[in-house]
Each structure stands twice: as structure tokens, then as C-alpha cells.
Amino acid sequence: MSNLKYFRILIILTTLIHQNLANSSTINCDFKKFGSAYQCVVKNVEIFKTKNTLTDAIGSHDGLKTNDDVSWIIISHGIINKFPAGIDKIFKNLEGIRITNMDLKSVNQEDLKAIKKLKFLNLSSNKITRIDANLFQFNPQLEHISLSNNEISHIDPQAFSGLKSLNQLFLRGNKCKNKLLLRSAEDKEQVRKLIRDIEAGNCE
Ligand SMILES: *[C@@H]1O[C@H](CO)[C@@H](O)[C@H](O)[C@H]1NC(C)=O
Ligand SMILES: *[C@@H]1O[C@H](CO)[C@@H](O)[C@H](O)[C@H]1NC(C)=O
Numbered sequence: 001m002s003n004l005k006y007f008r009i010l011i012i013l014t015t016l017i018h019q020n021l022a023n024s025s026t027i028n029c030d031f032k033k034f035g036s037a038y039q040c041v042v043k044n045v046e047i048f049k050t051k052n053t054l055t056d057a058i059g060s061h062d063g064l065k066t067n068d069d070v071s072w073i074i075i076s077h078g079i080i081n082k083f084p085a086g087i088d089k090i091f092k093n094l095e096g097i098r099i100t101n102m103d104l105k106s107v108n109q110e111d112l113k114a115i116k117k118l119k120f121l122n123l124s125s126n127k128i129t130r131i132d133a134n135l136f137q138f139n140p141q142l143e144h145i146s147l148s149n150n151e152i153s154h155i156d157p158q159a160f161s162g163l164k165s166l167n168q169l170f171l172r173g174n175k176c177k178n179k180l181l182l183r184s185a186e187d188k189e190q191v192r193k194l195i196r197d198i199e200a201g202n203c204e
Contacts, residue, residue, distance in 0.1 A: 029059035
């Protein structure tokens, strides 16, 4: 291979590495026990359109615990308008995610797909505008979803179907015109009824 070719490859590699770094960030965690859960309470983070991949968590663990013991991540300080990518790789056993009072504008199937053990999702007080079909297709263990106080104006009729373990669904404080869908449901029977209403009504 000529030197020129080597040089070109080097340039491409450097550019790729640079882009990767430019798009990624680390999170600062305050690691805490909370009942039987072990949480990363994020101190401050910046996640936005061009910089939404998390590569590492910084912070001192409690005793002998490691990232694999972390079952909850809580984000309510910083700048976030895009769901953080990469948290599933940092924390492989996440069961709960709370991202509240941020500027999160959307949440997609791709964002949640790898978080297979997810049981609790609290995205209340953000700026989410729609809940698409099959959003939770890869999170069958979800028990609790809170989407209160967003700007949701569309909920796909199939959005919550298939979530057999869902016990609580909070939707109050959104923009859906169909008033039925602005309710929240706090036990399994109410959840089933709310989901039937959504399936029948379509929230636009
Ligand atoms: C970084 O983000 C920009 C803008 O979203 C995107 O075009 C680029 O492909 C990303 N780079 C990497 C390595 O992910
Ligand atoms: C979701 O998080 C908010 C903000 O931290 C909290 O006030 C609310 O109680 C949580 N919702 C549920 C249903 O746990």
C-alpha cells in the first residue's frame, strides 16, 4: 500500500474517533442505596441532538458495588432533549428509569429496546408529543409508566397493548383532545380499562 493510502485511512479513522467523542458524554453519578434498589442519581448531564451517547459513568460506588448492581437511573438535573443512548451498555441491569422535568421531546422503540428488564419508566414533566405503536414492544416487564404533564397529542391505539404486567399508567396533563385519555390509572383493572379506551378512541 502506498503512503498516501495509509494517510487517507488515518484521516478517516481520526475523523471517526473525533465524531464519536464529539457525540458522546459521561455521566456523573451519585450512587445510592434506596430500599432494595441501587441508584445512579445523575448530578448533571448534557444530552442533546448531536451529543446523546453516554459512554461511561463517573462516581464512587457504595462498598463493593459496581455498575452492574445499578437498577435505577434518575435524571432531573442538566440539559436533556433527547433520550440518552448507551445507558443499557453502562448499566446492564436497569429496572427503573426516571427522567423528569427535562426537555425530552420524544421517546422511541429504539431508545428502550435494549433495556430488557425495565419495569418502571417515569418520563413525567417533559415535552414528549407522541406515543407511537409498539413503543414498548421490547419491554414486556413494564409495570409502571408515567407520562404525565407532557405535550402528548397522539397515542397510537396499539401503544400499550401486550404489556401484561402493567399496573399503573399515568397520562394526566397532556394535550389529547379525547378527554377519556387524559385520565391516569392506578390499578390493574383501571389500566386495562384505560388501554381499552385508547384502543377504541385513538387520541388525536
Ligand atoms: C454525530 O452526530 C452527527 C449529528 O447528529 C451525526 O451526523 C454523526 O453521524 C454522529 N457521529 C457518530 C460517530 O455517531
Ligand atoms: C415521577 O417522577 C416525579 C418527579 O420526580 C415524581 O414527582 C412522581 O411522583 C413520579 N411518578 C410516579 C408515578 O412515581
